[in-house]
Each structure stands twice: as structure tokens, then as C-alpha cells.
Amino acid sequence: MPIRLLSRHRVPTLRRALVAVVAAALLPKAAAAQTPVIFVHGNGDHAGLWDNVIWRFESNGYPASRLFAVDLPNPSSSSTLTAVELNRSTPEEQTAALAAFVTRVLLTTGANKVALVGSSRGGMTIRNYVRFGGGAAHVSHVITGGTPNHGVFAIPTVQPDGEFNGAGPYLRALNRGTEVVPGVKFLALRSDSLDKYAQADGAGLGMKGTATNVDARGPALRGALNVVLPGTDHREVAFGPAAFRAQYRFITGRAPTHMDIVPDTVALLEGMISGNVNASPTNLPLANAVITVHAVDAATGQRIGAPVYRAVTSHTGRWGPFRASPTARYEFELASPDSAVILHVFRMPFPRSSRVVNFRFPTPPATRADSVSVLIARPRGYLGLGRDTVEFDGTRATGIPPGVPTVDRAIRWFGAREPITVRTRVNGETIVVRTQPGDKRRLVSAEFQRE
Structure with missing residues (x-):
């Protein structure tokens, strides 16, 4: 078999190709x-x-x-x-x-x-x-x-x-x-x-x-x-x-370089929708649940334009992926034929992609005539009076015991026949929500995820 010599011009090209192959392998x-x-x-x-x-x-x-x-x-x-x-x-x-x-x-x-x-x-x-x-x-x-x-x-x-x-x-x-x-x-x-x-x-x-x-x-x-x-x-x-x-x-074996979450340029969001069955929270997939995502104004909670995402879950209970902006605020509206609650969840912007943006339909909260309920939820931590600041529109939330943090939520009812803006706060984080009083099944939740 004849041997072909490589020209000097082809050597750099080959070297770059070999480097690329090695890098891809590594x-x-x-x-x-x-x-x-x-x-x-x-x-x-x-x-x-x-x-x-x-x-x-x-x-x-x-x-x-x-x-x-x-x-x-x-x-x-x-x-x-x-x-x-x-x-x-x-x-x-x-x-x-x-x-x-x-x-x-x-x-x-x-x-x-x-x-x-x-x-x-x-x-x-x-x-x-x-x-x-x-x-x-x-x-x-x-x-x-x-x-x-x-x-x-x-x-x-x-x-x-x-x-x-x-x-x-x-x-x-x-x-x-x-x-x-x-x-x-x-x-x-x-x-x-x-x-x-x-x-x-x-x-x-x-x-x-x-x-x-x-x-x-x-x-x-x-x-x-x-x-x-x-x-x-x-x-x-x-x-x-x-x-x-x-x-x-x-x-x-080493300390982290970053303690803050480093934002990405895009956030692809997906997750599972589940519910409460036999008075127990489950992680069982819920089919035929409807999720609608609205971009909202950070200062008022009002929806901006048409929905940016909508899906109906299959037997897997999965939704997404939804391509979100890491700087935008969103309202997640969830409804299901099997739930007595229409859920509206407001969260801070999502800085990065996530495969576990899960939602669970809760048991219906207590209702009051001519009022709508707004829930502050902190599922990644508890709340204790004296340690934590928890407010609805600048007024301290009730029902939070002093001392050792033992509860992860607070609720307040707002008497309103028209949609209103409610400013919720947990420590240094503020989430502005917008009520939907037209249907008593609606529960508006501000879900706090930061520290």
C-alpha cells in the first residue's frame, strides 16, 4: 500500500481535527x-x-x-x-x-x-x-x-x-x-x-x-x-x-465557588401535576389537568397579553417544556376535572431550567362569603414569628406561632368583587399576586422559594 506524505499545509488542519476529536471524547x-x-x-x-x-x-x-x-x-x-x-x-x-x-x-x-x-x-x-x-x-x-x-x-x-x-x-x-x-x-x-x-x-x-x-x-x-x-x-x-x-x-471534596444561583440565558421548565387523594398528598400523575401560563407585571400581578403556554396533561401528568425568560414573572393557572380548586401560583423568576416544576392540587381551603383567599406558602422552609417577616399588603400575617418555626403557610381572605392586587412578603422576598374572585374555587398562592 503506498504511503502518502502530508503537506505542511495540511498538518495544522489535521492537528485541529485531532484536537476536536480528543476534546469530544474527553x-x-x-x-x-x-x-x-x-x-x-x-x-x-x-x-x-x-x-x-x-x-x-x-x-x-x-x-x-x-x-x-x-x-x-x-x-x-x-x-x-x-x-x-x-x-x-x-x-x-x-x-x-x-x-x-x-x-x-x-x-x-x-x-x-x-x-x-x-x-x-x-x-x-x-x-x-x-x-x-x-x-x-x-x-x-x-x-x-x-x-x-x-x-x-x-x-x-x-x-x-x-x-x-x-x-x-x-x-x-x-x-x-x-x-x-x-x-x-x-x-x-x-x-x-x-x-x-x-x-x-x-x-x-x-x-x-x-x-x-x-x-x-x-x-x-x-x-x-x-x-x-x-x-x-x-x-x-x-x-x-x-x-x-x-x-x-x-x-x-471542595467548597463551592458560587453560593448564589447563576442565571442562565433561558429556562426550560417542565414538571408533574398531582393531587390529594383520600386526604393524602400524592405524587401520582394527574391526567387531563389543564395548565395555563401567563406572563405578569411584577408590580401589579396583572396578566400581560395572551397566555404564553397551555397544555393538558396525559396519563403521565407531565407538562412542558415551556421556554421561560429567567427575568420574567409568571402566573401558573391550574384546573382539573378531579379538583375542587382552581389554583393560581405566582413565583419569582426561574433563573435556570428545571425538570421538577411540580404542582399539586390542594384540599379546598375554608371559604368566606364575598371574599377570596390568598395563600403565602414556603414549602422549602418554615415560618416562625420573631424570626421571619410575613406580610400581606404590609400587614403582619396571623396564625404564625412565635419561637421554633412550625408552619409553612399563612392565609388571608380579601373581600372583593373585582380583581385586586395583593403584595405578599416573606423576609426579603416580595411576590405580587392578582386575585380572581369570579369563582369561589380559586385559590391564589404566592410560593416563596428563596431564602
């Missing part, structure tokens, strides 16, 4: 080097609560393709460890659902192991999977945030077979001997004093004056790296910026 490997991270929500919650944490990971260069948040189908716990209750779950059911999700992530990414990050009950599910469900072979890191690892109480005579009883069989088994699993790195994040489920007195559980036999150290794990996040509440210890910093450092 990029997937670089991404593959990042351990896939799976975020696991808590009792009654859904995957969408992890958006801030996911955005912060992405802002520090973590590939979006390696970040996952699971929606466990029936997220609320059963009354006992083995009770079969409609739209509630036992620990074993939660563990099986998590195991299946981990398998899908491993197959999707080609990785050998994943890191698991859990909020509250999600951390208990992770521990059960790793210790008793075969997960140790597939998990490199475990992070629990505000997880009641020793119970929200430890009283043998109160709900003796309950999942959250530190004196019950479930947590005694998880904590027997070593509280961590050899070969897996463990980090336990906890508050110093403001976790509602780590209090010595049972007041927050409806048992005022009863010793819970649990205190602020309850979420700690013997044998784990235990980190205290001062001033955080039960959810902030998983979803807040201080929690992210600890999570990122533990998984990557």
Missing part, C-alpha cells in the same frame, strides 16, 4: 466522572422542593445530567410500619420505590454508584435502602438533612409501631450497632435549636409538657460526619444555602 468522560446525585424528599413532599439545591450544584459546574430528584408515589407515612392505607406508604414501600429509581439512574448514566441526599423522612428511607435494601453496593455518599434519625419522639407507649418513634422497631433496627454502613460515606446535617421535630418538649407535636426524649442532637448519626447549621429550621437544613454548601463539599 467531555463525556469528564461528565461521567461526576457522581450522579439523587435528592429524596420528605414526608408529604415532592421532588420540586430541591430546585434551589439543584440550581446551586449546576451553578458550580455540576452537570445537570447527573442531578436527579425523585417523586416517591405516596409520600406520607402510614400510621404503623405495616398498615396498608390508601395513598400512604410504609417504610418498605418507600425503600422499594427509591431502589427502583436508583437502578434507573445507574442505567441512564452508566455510573457504578450514586450519592443520595435526603430531607427528613427521605433520609430514613435512604438509610433503610443502604442498610437493609442492598443499596450499599450502589451508593457512595449518604447525606441526611433534618432526618429524625432517633425519632421525633422516643416513647415506647406512644405509637409504638410508628415510623417516627425512636423507641419503635424501625428506628431501633436502623440504629442497632453502628448507625452508618461500612464503605459508604455519611453526612448528617442538623439545626442547633430550630428543628420542629428535634425538640425536648412535645408542644409542636400536640403533646405540650410531655418529654419527647429527643433533642436537637436527634438528627445526628454516630459514625457520620455531623454538621450543625445554626439558625436553620427543619426544611432549611436540607434545602437552604448552608445545607447546599455542606452537601457540595461532602460530595466533591
